[in-house]
Amino acid sequence: MSSFLSGRANEVGLVVGIVVLYAFLAFMAPNFLTPANQLNILRDAAFVGIIAWGMTLVLISGEIDISVGPHVAFAGVVLAKLAASGVPLPMAVLLVLVLGAFIGTVAGFLRARFEVPSFIVTLSLWLALRGIAQVISNAVPIVIMDFDFQRFGSGALFGIPIPAIIMLVLFVVFTFIATRTVFGRSVYAVGGNAEAARLSGIPVAKVRTIVFAISGVLAALTGILMASRLGSGNSGAATGLEFDIIAAVVVGGTSLFGGRGTMLGTLLGVMFIGALVNGLVLMGVDPFAQGIVRGFVILAAVMINIISIRRVRSR
Template identity: 40%
Template structure:
């Protein structure tokens, strides 16, 4: 009596659910591949219409120009996925570069300079994590305060002046080439590989997405939410400091005013790449595409000699478009589930 064959309403369910399953698969496919396909189309159009865009020198220059954004976007992805964000990354880049240059100047040791810069970044990141996770300070306020304080420390430490770098071994971080590619490009590729594995194939990554999706449910499931958040911000600070040291080596000085507005570019790239501002959703390939879109647009504007004032306008429009895209995806996913 309880078998499916005895229930006349059971048979029609399978055909009725087939169109819904097909629609769901199409929706998932579009969500996964819409941005990569968009970038391929954009790159193709620009290669055919903008002079020198597809030249080997410009393509390598494009990859080099997005190296710092790409490094930091890998860890910003984790912050956003856990329902947080970090506005202090630009200041951390400046401070780590200034500190590294000062340590190099006083000790002559590249090792001391690198370790000092990385330690400072990790400490700044961990401090952000403690403020947000344990002291319950809103991420906007906490990282905004840190942004101002760390930028101030960079100016105080350097007395408002650039700290020159003359050490060839340190400078080689920025201009050395491996297999014909600049070292920063190799470093950012390694970052995407490492954090892609971390996000998709480790307990740390799964817990990060779980915390972003529902912190209380994750806590009930045994995730140590506060400790995880501190680790995420520590990684954010460490990788950001590495980007700052590489930037300092590229420009052969520690600049206290470096990377102003950098945090907005990184967040824009992440959101363009499908990382949800609501937390719980992130894809490393999407972040890569978002970074490339940001870099490509800036590269093309430079090739076309677009005035810097208009470039600010375009970057603002991209940030707005990224946020609107995130909202549309969130609403669409909600409507689809309903």
């Protein structure tokens, strides 16, 4: 039992942290513990969590993708534009998902083939995708006149928000991928030591390309869900979302240096960040001050990450 707990020290610590956070917010934030608000937290967390599964693989492989926020807005705008042009919504959704995979694949190819740092590649995408979305929409929301589609992002099934159901289903899928497949083990190997992975026969370039393609698909899916919830494609949507996603993954124990992380830790990190953001809003904390708190959380998580890695290496 003690060995199991020591192996899950990060997850156990996060559970304790979430309990403490809930106790604090229950006392300080009005209506925080109401069932309706908990469902709101779950719904909002889904827009972080869906991409977080892909981001976990990206970080474990030793890379980073900061383009996901603008990618979400871009996907929503493209979807709305296609729908407004007469393309049937199911076909538009499929095209947006394929486009998301293509954009992620291009980012991964540039990283793998030309050794361009992933931060630079995705920073370029961060600028380009937001700009393209603004050009396509003239920085004005494009309304999607389909009420059935709108219920997809804002509706519920058996009382549980549909985006949250999608997030949890994908959690199971990506947990299986990370722990039970050759590809999952390859991602850990590449992040731990890319050169050793290459010498052992792992196609490092292919692994890097695939993790970015996955991130692109999940960003596109989130963009579709967000457009459904908003009822429009908005080039200003998902501003800063990439930082909440990275914060959730890092808080969940995934190393920024690669080779370490779990989907369970990311799930707990997503719920921690979701509850924190919701609680700050209910407490009436100034939006700019919220940024300070979230920045502190990211810094604290990175510091804890570095300290824990040093302790493991010193053993």
